[in-house]
Amino acid sequence: MLPHFPSALTDALRTALRRAGYTTDGVLGLLGHDAHAALGRGEPEPAYRATRDAGELGVLVRLLLLGSAEAEPDVTAALAPAPADELVDAGLLRRDGTELIATLDLRPHADEDGEWWVLSDLDTPAARQDRDHVTGVGGASLTLASATVRRPVGSVLDLGTGCGVQILHASRHAGSLTATDLAPRALALAAATFALNELEVELLDGPWLEPVAGRRFDQIVSNPPFVPGPARVDYIYRDSGEAGDAALAGLLHALPGHLNPGGVAQLLGSWLHVRGQDWPDRVRSWLPPGVDAWIVQREVTDPALHVGTWQRDAGLDVTSPEARRQAGEWLDWLEAQQVEAVGFGHILLRRLPEGTDTEPTVVFEDLPGALEDPLGPEMAGWLDRVAWLRAHASDDALLDARLAVAPTVVLERYDVPGSAEDAGWSEAGAAVVRADGPRWRHEVDAPAAALLAGCRGELPLSELLALLSFAHDRPVDELVAATLPAVREFVRHGILLPVEGWPGPKEAGR
Known part of the structure; x- marks a missing residue:
C-alpha cells in the first residue's frame, strides 16, 4: 500500500x-x-x-x-x-x-536556516531489503546537500528526488521547485514530505530526464542510482538497470542540455577504474562541449569492498548463501569488465553562456578523507575562480591583475634530520596551505614563497615578478613562464584571490 x-x-x-x-x-x-x-x-x-x-x-x-x-x-x-x-x-x-x-520514518531535519520533517521508509535491515525502499536522511543525501551551491536561482530540478531531501534545502534559495522520480512509493513519500512542510513543488513521474524533456533550469541536483554493477535492478534507490557506469555516462552527456546558460548541475556519481584506461579520460569523454566540470573523487574502493559495502547497505547478511551467490555474480561481472577499482565522488557542471570563445575548464582531483568544512562554499568558489581565470586567460591579462593571498593561507616550512654539522636538521622545503575548505596544499620554492608574500593586492603581478627577477637574479621572461601556470593553480584553489573583477559575492581585499 x-x-x-x-x-x-x-x-x-x-x-x-x-x-x-x-x-x-x-x-x-x-x-x-x-x-x-x-x-x-x-x-x-x-x-x-x-x-x-x-x-x-x-x-x-x-x-x-x-x-x-x-x-x-x-x-x-x-x-x-x-x-x-x-x-x-x-x-x-x-x-x-x-x-x-510506526511503519514509516518521520524525523526532523534542519540546516542553519530552517527546519523540516522528512517521511521515508524505516531504516531497518528488513526494510532496506525491499526493492522499492525509499531511503531517508542518510549519508549520501547529506553529502550532496552539504556540497550544493546555495545561491539565489530562479528554478531548481531535483532529478530522482526520493523522499525529497534536496528539494527541502533548495527551497531556501530557489524561486520554483521541480522534482522527478520513477518510483511510485518515492513519489508518494516525497509528496507527503512537501505537504507536511508546506512547500509547493512540481512533482513529476518518469525516468531520468524524460519528465522534463525540452525544459531548462538554473540548477539541477541529483543523487541518482549510481552503484556500478551488472545490468539489473535489485533496489531502485541504488541500481540504474544499466551495466556499470553507463547510466552516469548518459546522464552527464544529457544534463547540460537541461541547464540555462550559466546554469549549474551537481550530483553524486561512481565510475569504474578499468584496466589499461585512465579514469579521468573515461569520464571526460562523457561530457558534451561547452561545459565546465569539476570531478572530485572522494574515495576509491577495490571490487570486493565495493560489493560488500553495498550489500551491507541493503541490510543483507553477507555470510548468507543468497548474499554470497549475489556477491559472486557481481564480482564475476566486475572481473569480466576488467574493473580494478570503483571511484566515488562529486560532479559539478556548468553550462557556459552562448558565445563563450574559450575552452571549458575540466578538472579532476582526488580529495580523500574526511572534510572538516562543507564542500558547498568551495564549489561556489571554484565556479567564481574559474570564471575569473577565463576572463584573464591571456598572459597579459593575468600579469595586469592584482592578487592577494587568502586570509586563511599559511606557509609551512619543514626540515628533515641532517648531519651533525647542521645541528641535526636540514631544510627540506615549504608549502602553502589553506586552513579552510579542502585544505589545499601546494609545495613552493623560495621564489614562489617570496611572490606569494608580495601578493597583497597592491601591485599587479607583472611588477611583483619584475621585483622578484631583480632579487633572485633571474630573467623576468623565465620567471613569467615558470610562474603563471602556478599562479593559475593558486587562484583555482583559492590560495590567491583577485582584488578586482571578481565574479563572486565579494571581492578579495575589500
Whole structure:
C-alpha cells in the first residue's frame, strides 16, 4: 500500500509535531548530547532512558525515532489533533494489540536556516531489503546537500528526488521547485514530505530526464542510482538497470542540455577504474562541449569492498548463501569488465553562456578523507575562480591583475634530520596551505614563497615578478613562464584571490 496523507490529516499532523516540539532542537534538548551521539552510533538505550517521563515528546521520540511500540492512548494524545485511525490508514502507523508502531520514518531535519520533517521508509535491515525502499536522511543525501551551491536561482530540478531531501534545502534559495522520480512509493513519500512542510513543488513521474524533456533550469541536483554493477535492478534507490557506469555516462552527456546558460548541475556519481584506461579520460569523454566540470573523487574502493559495502547497505547478511551467490555474480561481472577499482565522488557542471570563445575548464582531483568544512562554499568558489581565470586567460591579462593571498593561507616550512654539522636538521622545503575548505596544499620554492608574500593586492603581478627577477637574479621572461601556470593553480584553489573583477559575492581585499 502506498502512503497517502490527505491535506486535512497533513495539517493536523504538522500541528501535533509543532505542539510537541518534535524538531531537531527539541529532540537534542530532550536527549542531551551524549544520548543523541549514542543514537547516531546505533546505540538506542541511552535515548530510551532519556525519554522516560518526558511526556508527549518522549512518546514521539520512542515511537518515530526508536521504533518502540507505544500504548495507543499515549500516541493518540501525543499526535492530537491527528486521529490515530487516520494515521493508520495513511500508512504511518500500525496496530499491534493495544499498542501502535510506526511503519514509516518521520524525523526532523534542519540546516542553519530552517527546519523540516522528512517521511521515508524505516531504516531497518528488513526494510532496506525491499526493492522499492525509499531511503531517508542518510549519508549520501547529506553529502550532496552539504556540497550544493546555495545561491539565489530562479528554478531548481531535483532529478530522482526520493523522499525529497534536496528539494527541502533548495527551497531556501530557489524561486520554483521541480522534482522527478520513477518510483511510485518515492513519489508518494516525497509528496507527503512537501505537504507536511508546506512547500509547493512540481512533482513529476518518469525516468531520468524524460519528465522534463525540452525544459531548462538554473540548477539541477541529483543523487541518482549510481552503484556500478551488472545490468539489473535489485533496489531502485541504488541500481540504474544499466551495466556499470553507463547510466552516469548518459546522464552527464544529457544534463547540460537541461541547464540555462550559466546554469549549474551537481550530483553524486561512481565510475569504474578499468584496466589499461585512465579514469579521468573515461569520464571526460562523457561530457558534451561547452561545459565546465569539476570531478572530485572522494574515495576509491577495490571490487570486493565495493560489493560488500553495498550489500551491507541493503541490510543483507553477507555470510548468507543468497548474499554470497549475489556477491559472486557481481564480482564475476566486475572481473569480466576488467574493473580494478570503483571511484566515488562529486560532479559539478556548468553550462557556459552562448558565445563563450574559450575552452571549458575540466578538472579532476582526488580529495580523500574526511572534510572538516562543507564542500558547498568551495564549489561556489571554484565556479567564481574559474570564471575569473577565463576572463584573464591571456598572459597579459593575468600579469595586469592584482592578487592577494587568502586570509586563511599559511606557509609551512619543514626540515628533515641532517648531519651533525647542521645541528641535526636540514631544510627540506615549504608549502602553502589553506586552513579552510579542502585544505589545499601546494609545495613552493623560495621564489614562489617570496611572490606569494608580495601578493597583497597592491601591485599587479607583472611588477611583483619584475621585483622578484631583480632579487633572485633571474630573467623576468623565465620567471613569467615558470610562474603563471602556478599562479593559475593558486587562484583555482583559492590560495590567491583577485582584488578586482571578481565574479563572486565579494571581492578579495575589500
